[in-house]
Amino acid sequence: MDPNLRLILQQIEADKSIDRHTLIEAIRSAIESAARKDAGNAANITVEVDPDTLAFKVFEIRTVVEEISDPSTEITLQAALELNPAVVAGNRLKVQAHPQDFGRIAAQTAKQVIIQKIKDAERDNIFEEFKQREGELITGTVKRVSHGNIIVSIGKAEALIPYREQSPRETFRTGDRIRAILVEVEKSQKGAQVILSRTSPELVRALFELEVPELYDETIEIRAIAREAGSRTKVAVKSNDVNVDPVGACVGMKGARVRS
Secondary structure, X not given: OOOOHHHHHHHHHXXXXXXXXXXXXXXXXXXXXXXXXXXXXXXOEEEEEOOOOOOEEEEEEEEEEOOOOOOOOEEEHHHHHHHOOOOOOOOEEEEEEOOOOOHHHHHHHHHHHHHHHHHHHHHHHHHHHHHOOOOOEEEXXXXXXXXXXXXXEEOOEEEEEOHHHOOOOOOOOOOOEEEEEEEEEEEEOOEEEEEEEXXXXXXXXXXXXXXXXXXXXXXXXXXXXXXXXXXEEEEEEEEOOOOOOHHHHHHOHHHHHHHO
């Protein structure tokens, strides 16, 4: 095993937020694929990886027979008895293999499997993270505008504001900061698709909650919101304190809060 592999795993674990167990399983699967390709697909190959040392062992599962008819899947009883004195014909025996050199094609297979496993783990992490945040206000940066859709960078992931979720009076350019409501997270073959909205009434609620501390401490509350994005919005508010004017609290001094 490459002595630098431990450092590489630690770096991937930190940068990609992928747990160590997933990375070790990716390595095990990659070595298994490479060993199977090197030995021939007919061979029954299994790999074990020590989670502490990262050392690996390759085994072939062979059937114990009196006389070999398929050298890739069988082992003679005489040879098997040297490995395990208790075996009898018909048993399946795990025999350690020593494929020191997998070759160029096998090594390429291992690399591809590891890359794919890491990508899959990243997609699952993104889905789980943002699925729990549906309904939240998300802040990001416009990465590009494509076919009327806005692609937004939100940390390590990308989100999409479809044309239907955009206000007709707004225009954004690459690099602009943008705030939107996370309305849905979809799981597809290409990974997690995070959908944002600039037209949702919940965007108005979230923006008011940022500007009006009385909403945060529940002195006042928003009871209903009606919105025509880009045109007008109506907000119904209620006070839970007779000494607090809910409309005045939302509007602010000289309209400062509602303008923000």
